[in-house]
Amino acid sequence: NAGVTQTPKFQVLKTGQSMTLQCAQDMNHNSMYWYRQDPGMGLRLIYYSASEGTTDKGEVPNGYNVSRLNKREFSLRLESAAPSQTSVYFCASSGTSGRALNEQFFGPGTRLTVL
């Protein structure tokens, strides 16, 4: 049981380049999330998908787009990377009702540096 997987684990970009971070979960969860973590901070929500076919903005969505490809996969795209997007990115998934709401599992993270 892999849980939540993310690729890549590390990435260095130049300002203006684009890239897509991939995330997949095998827990049959309906909801998936993208967070970023800056030094000395807790995680902040970028985008989320409460169910297949829906996506919504979180606290810090500017400069990002997302795609919920299917129930398992949720990708995050940087169209034109900026140094302010240097961060560690975490994908997470959870159930959406009852006791399943206590399941919030995170991927290992992607460390992104934008030069």
Next chain:
Amino acid sequence: AQKITQTQPGMFVQEKEAVTLDCTYDTSDQSYGLFWYKQPSSGEMIFLIYQGSYDEQNATEGRYSLNFQKARKSANLVISASQLGDSAMYFCAGWSGGGADGLTFGKGTHLIIQP
């Protein structure tokens, strides 16, 4: 949405002592959930414990317990008999309302266990 506050940026504790990490939350919703995560220096987010607003008893998971006081809006993490391996960042996080729109995180507490 939740507001989560952790007021202890760092703590030093002697090995084998009990530790209490503070967390206060602020929401007007009746339905909410609170989490504690551990983030070691390797960077992954490790789920420790969960407390739902309607749970009548305080949550416990091995050496971890959550001291849940609704009237004070506090959800403190208690680690009994601390170990050197407990040294890490600890984050309090919560959801409110529907619960599918992600977690709000505190800024974390850096716990260092001294031999």
